Amino acid sequence: MSSYQIETKCIQSGWHPKRGEPRVLPIYQSTTFKYDTSDQMGRLFDLEDSGYFYTRLQNPTNDAVAEKICELEGGVAAMLTSSGQAANYYAVFNICEAGDHMICSSAVYGGTFNLFSATVKKQGIECTFVDPDASAEEIAAEFRPNTKVLFAETIANPALVVLDIEKFAKVAHEHGVPLIVDNTFPTPINCRPFEWGADIVTHSTTKYMDGHAICVGGCIVDSGNFDWEKYADKYPGLTQPDPTYHGIIYTHKFGKGAYITKATAQIMRDLGSIQSPQNAFLLNVGLETLHLRVARHCENAAKVAEFLHGHDKVAWVNYAGLEDNKYHALAKKYMPGGTCGVISFGLKGGREVSVGFMDKLKLIAIVTHVADARTCVLHPASHTHRQMTDEQLEEAGVAPDLIRLSVGIENADDIIADLAQALETI
Numbered sequence: 001m002s003s004y005q006i007e008t009k010c011i012q013s014g015w016h017p018k019r020g021e022p023r024v025l026p027i028y029q030s031t032t033f034k035y036d037t038s039d040q041m042g043r044l045f046d047l048e049d050s051g052y053f054y055t056r057l058q059n060p061t062n063d064a065v066a067e068k069i070c071e072l073e074g075g076v077a078a079m080l081t082s083s084g085q086a087a088n089y090y091a092v093f094n095i096c097e098a099g100d101h102m103i104c105s106s107a108v109y110g111g112t113f114n115l116f117s118a119t120v121k122k123q124g125i126e127c128t129f130v131d132p133d134a135s136a137e138e139i140a141a142e143f144r145p146n147t148k149v150l151f152a153e154t155i156a157n158p159a160l161v162v163l164d165i166e167k168f169a170k171v172a173h174e175h176g177v178p179l180i181v182d183n184t185f186p187t188p189i190n191c192r193p194f195e196w197g198a199d200i201v202t203h204s205t206t207k208y209m210d211g212h213a214i215c216v217g218g219c220i221v222d223s224g225n226f227d228w229e230k231y232a233d234k235y236p237g238l239t240q241p242d243p244t245y246h247g248i249i250y251t252h253k254f255g256k257g258a259y260i261t262k263a264t265a266q267i268m269r270d271l272g273s274i275q276s277p278q279n280a281f282l283l284n285v286g287l288e289t290l291h292l293r294v295a296r297h298c299e300n301a302a303k304v305a306e307f308l309h310g311h312d313k314v315a316w317v318n319y320a321g322l323e324d325n326k327y328h329a330l331a332k333k334y335m336p337g338g339t340c341g342v343i344s345f346g347l348k349g350g351r352e353v354s355v356g357f358m359d360k361l362k363l364i365a366i367v368t369h370v371a372d373a374r375t376c377v378l379h380p381a382s383h384t385h386r387q388m389t390d391e392q393l394e395e396a397g398v399a400p401d402l403i404r405l406s407v408g409i410e411n412a413d414d415i416i417a418d419l420a421q422a423l424e425t426i
């Protein structure tokens with residue numbers, strides 16, 4: 001499958017029916033799986049054989065969809081999770097424990113900021129946030145002997161900062177830690193972070209991958225490139241015996257599959273944030289058109305960004321596709337085919353005017369969502385990021401007047417007409 005182009009993978013990867021089996025990926029709506037002998041099942045519990053026994057650990061529908069996303073990203077192994085939050089948490093917690101330290105770009109999704117600044121902290125993992133535009137030297141200065149992870153978003157939600165993936169990968173690798181990149185916004189259609197040195201990729205599949213705003217979900221993909229054995233002392237969870245599986249050593253037994261096997265067999269076993277097979281089925285239907293939808297999202301967003309850019313009531317527009325954008329060069333390098341369908345902008349008159357304008361929209365709905373087929377808006381300072389102080393908002397690149405506009409796949413003229421009539425009223 002890996003030799004096919006990405007469009008073909010969207011359709012064909014993951015599910016490979018044999019003679020007489022369903023052509024379309026079925027929903028394995030079963031918590032459990034049958035065996036003939038007690039010994040057969042015992043071997044599964046010892047990780048001596050691979051096979052299904054309980055859906056909290058693995059389910060064929062979920063595995064087929066994870067395999068598709070894995071092939072889209074060009075990784076070696078992947079797993080689905082119940083949400084993007086769970087994906088980011090597991091991706092970090094799989095290699096960090098109490099007493100460890102991590103570094104994260106300050107331009108990240110609000111939920112990710114809370115996760116790393118507050119919740120993970122309560123578990124004894126300390127996170128330092130760095131400006132993604134800082135120099136390699138400045139980022140390097142934040143590393144400590146117990147730093148285990150560098151984390152960032154390819155295109156930050158909602159700040160739309162484009163990550164210099166190579167810069168981050170280089171600093172991470174110079175300090176012997178993996179780079180984890182949340183690739184939700186560009187999707188593998190527009191950017192494949194492994195090609196630029198990232199080691200692990202996460203997704204909120206809730207966004208473009210699902211694409212229809214119907215299922216919350218997440219995914220973790222491993223490139224298989226990080227050499228855990230080389231830094232064995234730092235990653236004992238992967239390189240030392242696991243007493244909960246009779247002392248197996250993940251790197252010895254599973255090689256390049258070590259990271260995802262541990263995350264599944266240990267973290268998912270114990271924390272249980274699985275994606276339901278029903279949702280995985282729906283996600284797979286979304287993935288089949290990902291390449292068509294992402295292209296249209298980008299095409300429409302480019303038109304909308306141009307319109308806003310030229311409007312005299314608009315104070316500023318942030319879209320990396322615009323030539324004068326701060327991140328245009330990085331976007332061209334890492335995402336030559338387009339960035340994403342999300343634009344942010346502010347109106348002359350500031351916060352109050354921005355909020356008033358949103359109430360006048362007719363086609364474009366105010367929803368706490370982003371990156372689906374329907375055009376929608378959100379005011380992060382009043383909604384997703386309302387728990388943040390003005391200082392934290394600033395650090396996360398979220399201006400108080402910022403309107404996040406997620407451009408859908410309707411006709412661009414209708415989207416622009418709705419924006420135009422709402423702008424008329426202010």
Ligand SMILES: *Cc1c(COP(=O)(O)O)cnc(C)c1O
Nearest residue numbers: 083084085109157184204206217
């Ligand atoms: C939405 C989002 C998340 C969280 O995902 P959920 O599926 O809502 O849990 C994480 N990262 C990014 C970049 C997101 O946009």
